[in-house]
Amino acid sequence: MPRDTFHKFFALPRYVRTGMRTRMLVTVLCLAFVSSILAACGASATAVQSIPSPTPTHMITPTPKPSPTPKPTPTQVSTPTPMPIQGPPAVLDLRPSSMSIVGHLDCQKNGAFVCFARVLSSSSNQSDLHWTAFTNVPGSVTFSPASGVVAPGQSVLVTITVPFNACTPGLFFFQGPVNTHTITWAC
Numbered sequence: 001m002p003r004d005t006f007h008k009f010f011a012l013p014r015y016v017r018t019g020m021r022t023r024m025l026v027t028v029l030c031l032a033f034v035s036s037i038l039a040a041c042g043a044s045a046t047a048v049q050s051i052p053s054p055t056p057t058h059m060i061t062p063t064p065k066p067s068p069t070p071k072p073t074p075t076q077v078s079t080p081t082p083m084p085i086q087g088p089p090a091v092l093d094l095r096p097s098s099m100s101i102v103g104h105l106d107c108q109k110n111g112a113f114v115c116f117a118r119v120l121s122s123s124s125n126q127s128d129l130h131w132t133a134f135t136n137v138p139g140s141v142t143f144s145p146a147s148g149v150v151a152p153g154q155s156v157l158v159t160i161t162v163p164f165n166a167c168t169p170g171l172f173f174f175q176g177p178v179n180t181h182t183i184t185w186a187c
Contacts, residue, residue: 087126090152092176094119096183101172103162103187113162117183119174123153131176133158137185139166 095118101107107115121129132147144159160172167187174181 089177090121090125090127090129090150092119092129092131092174092179092181093122094174094181094183099182100184100186101160103167103185107162112164113160113187115160115162117158117160117172117174118155119148119150119158120155121150121152125152128152129176131174133160133172133174135170135172135185137162137166137168137170137172139163139168141166143172 096106101115101117103113103115107113117133119129119131119133129150129152130148131150133143134146135141135143140163142161144161145156148156150156158174162185169184169186172183172185174183
């Protein structure tokens with residue numbers, strides 16, 4: 001019978017034989033590919049593992065015994081200490097109210113221009129005023145003090161020292177928590 005199958009195969013037209021040969025080759029390659037993947041994964045295409053099902057065993061459950069209920073221990077309740085209520089941030093006010101200083105007119109000349117500004121905290125402020133001073137004038141301009149804390153209704157006098165060789169127009173900044181004042185500077 002194999003011989004008849006072989007003769008029947010060659011009795012078919014050539015284009016049919018080529019198509020069948022191609023399909024058989026593709027099928028064999030696919031089977032080889034799938035079996036190599038399964039082998040790489042550690043599984044076998046023909047082996048099927050069966051897991052034995054557990055058989056129930058009869059166990060006697062003990063009767064629960066009442067356990068003693070613990071008595072609650074008294075706990076000490078701590079009363080939190082109230083935090084002082086902080087009001088809104090303080091607003092900075094500044095003098096001179098002209099908001100400009102001209103070195104040769106408004107300042108003392110003691111080897112440098114020595115000018116003054118006053119940082120004020122209004123009496124209506126509900127918290128201390130934290131402030132700082134700085135400038136964009138190049139050179140060794142100094143503020144004394146350069147920052148601080150002022151209580152409501154109080155003020156602090158700030159000395160601004162500008163060397164004669166730092167006579168460049170610019171600004172002095174006084175910054176609080178919610179606002180910033182500027183004083184223009186010119187020699």
